[in-house]
Amino acid sequence: MNVRGPRRTLNPALQHTIPQQDIWHKKLILCRFFTSQNTSYSTYATPRTASEIPCVKQIPLLKNIVPVELILNGGAQKLHEFIDNRHKQLGPIFREQLGPITSIFVSEASDMRKIFANEGKYPKHVLPEAWLLYNQIKKYKRGIYFMDGEEWFECRKILNQILLKNFHITPQVSDFFTKYFDTWNENLNNGEIMDLEKRLYNLSIIFMILHLMGDSCITQAKTFTPMANKLASVVGEIFQWSVKLSTVPVSLAKSCGLKSWKNFVSSVDESIKISSDLLDTMNNLNWGNGIIREMIENGISGDSLRNIVVDFILAAGDTTATASQWTLYLLALNKDVQEKIFHELKHQDNYENVPLLKNSIRESMRLYPVAPFITRYLPTNTNIGKYTIAAGELISMSMYTCSRNEQYFPEANKFNPNRWIRSTGKSQYEMVTDPYATLPYSLGSRGCIGKKLAQTQLILTIGKIISTYELRVINRVGIKLNLITVPSEPVRLHIKKRK
Numbered sequence: 001m002n003v004r005g006p007r008r009t010l011n012p013a014l015q016h017t018i019p020q021q022d023i024w025h026k027k028l029i030l031c032r033f034f035t036s037q038n039t040s041y042s043t044y045a046t047p048r049t050a051s052e053i054p055c056v057k058q059i060p061l062l063k064n065i066v067p068v069e070l071i072l073n074g075g076a077q078k079l080h081e082f083i084d085n086r087h088k089q090l091g092p093i094f095r096e097q098l099g100p101i102t103s104i105f106v107s108e109a110s111d112m113r114k115i116f117a118n119e120g121k122y123p124k125h126v127l128p129e130a131w132l133l134y135n136q137i138k139k140y141k142r143g144i145y146f147m148d149g150e151e152w153f154e155c156r157k158i159l160n161q162i163l164l165k166n167f168h169i170t171p172q173v174s175d176f177f178t179k180y181f182d183t184w185n186e187n188l189n190n191g192e193i194m195d196l197e198k199r200l201y202n203l204s205i206i207f208m209i210l211h212l213m214g215d216s217c218i219t220q221a222k223t224f225t226p227m228a229n230k231l232a233s234v235v236g237e238i239f240q241w242s243v244k245l246s247t248v249p250v251s252l253a254k255s256c257g258l259k260s261w262k263n264f265v266s267s268v269d270e271s272i273k274i275s276s277d278l279l280d281t282m283n284n285l286n287w288g289n290g291i292i293r294e295m296i297e298n299g300i301s302g303d304s305l306r307n308i309v310v311d312f313i314l315a316a317g318d319t320t321a322t323a324s325q326w327t328l329y330l331l332a333l334n335k336d337v338q339e340k341i342f343h344e345l346k347h348q349d350n351y352e353n354v355p356l357l358k359n360s361i362r363e364s365m366r367l368y369p370v371a372p373f374i375t376r377y378l379p380t381n382t383n384i385g386k387y388t389i390a391a392g393e394l395i396s397m398s399m400y401t402c403s404r405n406e407q408y409f410p411e412a413n414k415f416n417p418n419r420w421i422r423s424t425g426k427s428q429y430e431m432v433t434d435p436y437a438t439l440p441y442s443l444g445s446r447g448c449i450g451k452k453l454a455q456t457q458l459i460l461t462i463g464k465i466i467s468t469y470e471l472r473v474i475n476r477v478g479i480k481l482n483l484i485t486v487p488s489e490p491v492r493l494h495i496k497k498r499k
């Protein structure tokens with residue numbers, strides 16, 4: 001993302017709250033009272049018009065205000081639950097007005113495929129308002145997440161060749177990770193690993209740098225640790241201020257000089273500065289033989305190189321760290337799976353060949369999709385489900401709802417990595433009726449460009465931790481949205497070195 005780039009699939013201004021489960025049912029009954037009539041899904045020979053898309057009728061005077069039930073029930077941080085309940089109430093396609101923004105929410109896998117198939121040559125997604133304003137004021141040019149049209153297309157074509165290939169785990173990188181995790185045993189607090197979130201973030205940055213510069217920089221990896229630590233704290237602040245900013249129009253926050261806007265700006269300034277310093281340090285080490293070298297050889301240089309690489313660093317950090325955190329949490333809760341992975345790892349040098357490890361990561365990203373919504377504006381009028389959606393309307397694909405749908409994943413709320421085993425002799429999975437119903441990295445030509453890197457890092461991180469430690473959960477956590485899907489409170493793990 002931007003600094004919150006890829007994860008920020010929903011405009012912060014869209015984000016608000018929702019109620020606790022026990023009072024939801026009553027509220028839904030009340031809501032139904034205000035609901036448009038056309039919510040049943042009988043077959044229509046011709047597509048219905050956009051005006052027929054179900055929605056909860058709003059009192060005209062309150063039209064531009066965020067729905068009361070959202071405000072009353074957790075705000076921006078519970079938007080995924082609010083939208084999930086709206087789907088239960090209104091069906092797989094509905095329209096929602098969230099403050100000044102209107103979006104059509106879609107939760108059927110086949111409809112999502114149709115959206116990606118019709119996204120056109122230059123797919124467009126929502127860009128976070130606060131970031132856009134920041135870039136405009138500072139005249140700051142960003143990486144590919146913020147690009148559009150031909151500029152995005154040309155740049156992405158080059159970067160696809162460099163980044164969308166398999167990154168294998170080299171013995172040097174594997175050895176580096178082994179040593180890194182060995183130190184986790186030091187300074188435990190009654191067996192608890194402290195600052196898990198920050199450690200994982202730090203690791204993501206180091207991993208990204210190792211690939212930007214290539215294996216040749218491995219001996220200098222420690223040089224980057226203090227900067228990666230600083231970046232972890234600053235990005236945490238950006239999250240915090242972005243969530244606060246999501247309750248007011250950003251331009252208003254700016255003109256009123258609100259603390260949330262000022263602090264957002266200074267934390268973004270700081271994050272870009274640290275990332276740029278990281279880049280200067282890499283430059284002084286002569287770039288090495290990694291991704292940056294390939295970018296230069298393919299004609300990307302100067303400010304473009306700097307902007308793209310800074311955004312890679314910022315995009316890689318918390319997405320991969322959060323996905324690692326969710327996977328470790330689920331494995332710590334499911335001791336049997338953890339032990340099976342440990343035994344499989346003992347007999348396999350190459351972690352990429354351990355199916356249960358890969359399936360556990362895949363399953364945890366299904367249950368906890370880092371990006372809970374993926375957005376698109378389609379270039380032409382398109383029939384989606386029973387409706388014609390007009391060109392240029394904002395569409396939000398409800399990844400959280402879709403990937404927990406029983407229709408696609410029987411026992412959908414259960415962590416079951418074995419659902420991803422293919423039935424003997426068949427191409428289908430055991431307990432997955434539509435594998436495209438969960439899209440943690442999105443789909444189509446604008447999907448995550450760091451996907452291959454992230455997958456390699458996740459396999460290496462989770463594999464090394466499980467082969468070194470036994471994990472036990474200390475606290476139970478829920479989900480909140482800090483622009484991406486994060487634990488409602490930091491995950492606390494007890495770790496014990498394996499013999």
Ligand code: HEM
Binds near residue numbers: 005317320442449
């Ligand atoms: C588990 C880790 C990650 C997850 C779940 C994730 C998820 C996503 C998603 C869902 C999008 C798509 C947005 C859309 O379709 O509109 C995206 C885009 C993007 N991601 Fe990732 N990402 C991860 C790691 C990374 C890493 C390691 C990098 C570093 C290179 C990265 C760089 C980007 C960039 C630059 C884009 C924008 C692509 C474009 O607009 O063409 N991501 N990511």
